[in-house]
Amino acid sequence: MYVYFRYTVIFGLLLTGMFGFLACQKERVEIEKPHPYTLDIPKNFPSDLNIPIDNPLTEEGVKLGRFLFYDGRMSGRNQQDSLMSCGTCHIQSSSFECGINHPKFKDGHPFGLTGIKTPHVMLPFINLVFNNNGYFWNGMIHPSNPNSERRTLEDIVYMGVIAPHELHGDSIRTVKMIQSIKGYPELFEKAFGSNVVTMKNISKAIAQFIRTLISTNSKFDRYCRGEEQLTYQEYKGWIIFEEEADCANCHGSILLTNNLFFNNGKQTDFSGANEDTRDRFHYTGITSDIGSYKATTLRNIDLTGPYMHDGRFKSLDEVINFYSEGIHDSPYISPQMQFASNGGMHLNADSKAALKAFLMTLHDNDFINNPAFARPALFPDNSN
Ligand code: HEC
Ligand code: HEC
Known part of the structure; x- marks a missing residue:
């Protein structure tokens, strides 16, 4: 439970008493705790999930992560010149890959805002929550990686924002941009208990969304x-x-x-x-x-x-x-x-x-058509 104590100095008369006095009273402002998100996993799937203790799945975190995943402003640029979000390359109808028939990324080989090609073709997002053996084609994103900034799904989000062959963003500019968009600070508060946007919480939210992308109905x-x-x-x-x-x-x-x-x-x-x-x-x-x-x-x-x-x-x-x-x-x-x-x-x-x-x-048709995984019709500031 997130509980905030605000100290309010109240001057006034105590009606029930005979004299006025200075009271220092604690006012409890309660912000509702985020609600746990339940993954619907059939019995014949593994139970060993890749969900870090410091980033449990919550309804509020997943909802926020979905907005951020599809928001072109994540590159830290304004709407007019921001051309790329995670969802530009990771497309639901192609199992969160770009697919071979992408109009722009010929032969399924994408490139970032700079025009620089990604070194390898894409990997889909499908059941990544069951993967404990490392991400990327070579598995380098793994808890044993000596580079402490490249170990988790959360770290990949950060890398995707910065990489010239992806969003070519800048963590300071991205944070500033998201903070300034009406509606986002409130969603961060609901998901993480603070309306101050940070790269850490952006990464946590998007990683939560990616962990919900489960295919079990082929x-x-x-x-x-x-x-x-x-x-x-x-x-x-x-x-x-x-x-x-x-x-x-x-x-x-x-x-x-x-x-x-x-x-x-x-x-x-x-x-x-x-x-x-x-x-x-x-x-x-x-x-x-x-x-x-x-x-x-x-x-x-x-x-x-x-x-x-x-x-x-x-x-x-x-x-x-x-x-x-x-x-x-x-x-x-x-x-x-x-x-x-x-x-x-x-x-x-x-x-x-x-x-x-x-x-x-x-x-799995259900996976590629699941409305919970799709680009939201409206973003937090009611833009589309
Ligand atoms: C020794 C382990 C091994 C065996 C056996 C194997 N594969 Fe693979 N398969 C791989 C690896 C590793 C890759 C990725 C290689 C790469 O990217 O260079 C791969 C890639 C693929 C891909 C492309 C995946 C993608 O996303 O691009 C398909 C399709 C595939 N295998 C199907 C099969 C089929 C069908 C068989 C049996 C006839 C098979 N594999 C046997 C290891 C194996
Ligand atoms: C320009 C296209 C592009 C964009 C934009 C992009 N990605 Fe990727 N993504 C890739 C490619 C290519 C790979 C495969 C990387 C490799 O292993 O070499 C990948 C791999 C990944 C993987 C690893 C999947 C696995 O099974 O190991 C994750 C997670 C991921 N991206 C998340 C993101 C997030 C989050 C964003 C937004 C911040 C993003 N990507 C933006 C192209 C893109």
Whole structure:
């Protein structure tokens, strides 16, 4: 309970008494405590959530975070020249990626206000609250990161505001801008007990909103809960995914990812001019991490092309062909890529079609249409 004590000096007569006196009285002004936000998580999902003790989910925090996430003024510029919010790139209809058909970000490769491209293609926001193994393609945003400002989802918000390839903002200007917008200070007070806007509370609010972005209602989910049947082809694809093609070694469990990092055998320049200095190796220094990246979730995978950290595959067919016959063996390839020495598992056309049909069952319409995740129609100052 947020309780504020205001000391009011009251001069006056005590009506019940015979004489006047000076009274010093405590006046209690109570601001309602924020209400806990309940995540609706089915029983077959993990219970180990990535929610820090100092930033529990609250209705008020999530509501504020949603406004800030979609507000172009977060770059610290005024409405006229502010062109970018988190939601410019992380778009709900594309599972909070920009999608391959974005009119501006050709081939799904976004750039920030400066025009500088992001080093990798995008990652979606989907079930990040279940990820305790680090964020970004290389997992560098992790509690063990020696850089204390790059450890949590909250830190990523800060980085997104500042980065020249994203909002290209400035923390002082952004705070000043949000503080000056009618309606925001009140929302900060409700969420965090103070109407003074800070980068810390901005980051907390947006991180809370991102943690609510949960997908649990794909056809595959309904199948797992016994609510809907898969077709024969989808079922066959699932068996291939789980057993024949070993996809589940890395994209397994109900999350369709184990949130770990692997070298999955793409043809890669490990030392030449095209070497990627942002693979997992460049973060951990461990040789077996050369060419390793996050095995992303395959939920809503139909929406998030182009595929892989560098967007080298434009379609799911290209990805399936790669795993089937395009694997490039190297000293760094993950032992989980069991068909590596053969160049892949060599699926026939029927099996490829079945595998693709299964991947399409991971599409979650409710997630991309959930009004609670959408851009608000009106912002706190009633602008749109
Ligand atoms: C210009 C487009 C762009 C904008 C604007 C942008 N992002 Fe991103 N975001 C990306 C890209 C690209 C990645 C993948 C980064 C990587 O791993 O190399 C990413 C990754 C992330 C991730 C990590 C997801 C994961 O699974 O690890 C989070 C969280 C995130 N962004 C939050 C934000 C927030 C919050 C904002 C607003 C402050 C924002 N982003 C603005 C492009 C953008
Ligand atoms: C050894 C672990 C491993 C196995 C086995 C594996 N993958 Fe992957 N997968 C990864 C990694 C790591 C990435 C990201 C690589 C990158 O970005 O360079 C990835 C990326 C993908 C992507 C693109 C994701 C995106 O967001 O761009 C798809 C689709 C995919 N895998 C499907 C499959 C399928 C289907 C199978 C089985 C035929 C499979 N994977 C087997 C580790 C694996």
